[in-house]
Amino acid sequence: MTVEFWRWKEYNWHDPEIDPRDAEVLSSGVDVGSVSSQAVVMADGKLFAFSNMRTGSDSPESANKAMTWALEDTDLSLDDIDFTVGTGYGRVNVPFAGKAITEIACHARGANFLYGPSVRTVLDMGGQDCKAIHCDEKGKVTAFLMNDKCAAGTGRGMEVMADLLSVPIEEVGEMSLDVEEEPPPVSSTCVVFAKSEASALLRQGWPKNRVLAAYCSAMAHRVTSLLERIGVEKEFAITGGIAKNPGVVKRLEEELGVEGLKTEADTQIAGAVGAALFARALHLKAKKA
Amino acid sequence: MITAGIDVGAKTIKVVLLDNGKPMAKRMVMAGLDTRTALDEVFGAALEDAGGLAAEDITCIMGTGTGRSEVTIAHDQVTDVSAAAKGACSLFPSARTVIDVGAEEGRAVRCNEAGGVDDFAVNEKCAAGAGTFTEAMARALEVDLEELGKMSLRSTQAVPMNAQCTVFAESEVVSLLHAKTPKEDISRAVHDAMASRITSMVRKVGFEKDVVLVGGLARNVGFVDSIQRGLEIDCLIPDEPEYVGALGAALIAADRVAEGS
């Protein structure tokens, strides 16, 4: 049996306390990323339902699936949704979306919702990109920087390492923190070269935890450089899959000297949340016109 | 006067021995996991080939390549760029531009008729700019490197490759295969993508005839074709392109001895 160590848990959820039929506006956001897809449904701007799954080979199909899954067991169908905004790499491929908005704007808006209006700097590390965003108290973008060319500092980079070490991706963070002394970071930025470096370290007798620590440390350092290009203004928040990796988060906070805000919500849905909020605003605007 | 050039690359180690500037012996070995051992092995083998020489018989040993600091027996070191220019010009006196692509680095060098360096640009620390890229794509397509190169020439359609990173390109290749894109077309896209990164470096230094392709990647017919189409010029390729760096280093060693330094 081949175990796929990069495979994190896909799931859906809805709030049983909310009756969507009471809502004036039902809006949704669908974030089709290169690696994962999320669909979020909001009832009058309150989080009602969402799904988080791996993006398939077909973007429109992934968008449909994510939406269907989010609506599962909610007694709602796509027709009940007043407006949908598509975002992410596959945003133009969300067949039922009324508009496509960039993931930069959606993550800023989503972070503002998940972390509150005090957020000014958002770091999002997605499956195949890394974004640093400045926003105002309304979640409007005032500066941004995105790197989607290079795998270093992205979820894919982490997956490559998890695969090499045969460690399930969800355990990478904790394992990397289980070291007596912080090892020197992996010296190669490039994931391909870092993988060779990690293999050499393993052959030298380094335990997996230590190798993971070295890699998470390098990743945190790399992300810090990216953030410092636009500056870190408090409050600081991290969205995307990497927020779930304490090995990178902790090292990043240490290097920046800033602690990030925390949330109970699933950080991977931030983009779709922002999109759903944009959708609500667009629907209300159209109604007035 | 015997000189030696030892080129410690990311993937292979090359040794060239020259007797008054004329080739005596050459050997190549995979650098593998233990560079030191591989180095001793390949150097020893070259000395044997040259008629059972000893290291002391060599007037000057010149190290080059990314791992040149590991060549403890070397009397001195030269950069890859200098070695490539010298080596290429000795084989092709008309060479004025040298494109040297190895496993982990790609270089564009403008040289003069003495084999000296006038200008250069390097693609480093990113696997997408060197041989590691084509190797990874060959694995993704489940063919060997030689086949990858040949397949590229049989392509009938240009297919865009959006990924600029080896890791993302692997995923893109998988998607293209999923979409039933012919492997030949994917292979050509791979070589075109890589070649365009190299030709961009070449344009930074400005290129002039004759253009010589050296380094391991010069053996890849698909890559060569993509470079030639990209620059719109036919390139000269030595019979054994991997040895040009070591050859250049050995020649520079000979020059130094002649100068009395």
Added chain:
Amino acid sequence: MLANYGYTDGSGDYFITVDTDHCVECADRPCVPACPAAVLEIIEDDYGDEVCAVVEAHRKQIKYSCAPCKPATGWTTLPCTEACPHGALTHSW
């Protein structure tokens, strides 16, 4: 808004920064035709403003797209940054 287009990889950081607050005041947009490689374009951003941006296809290879204007033996000015009357365009490399 400060929009940074480009990337960072093992070989360095390559970003073109557009200060879009200036773009909204700009009538002619001379930056677009100034670039010999057609790297720049005018887009409508997420907030409805018409601003200068790096063409999507160039963002992941900006080092290579801008290479012709940045020869190895030094350069002093770039046509795009020179053309912008507001100093809204900068290159990080």
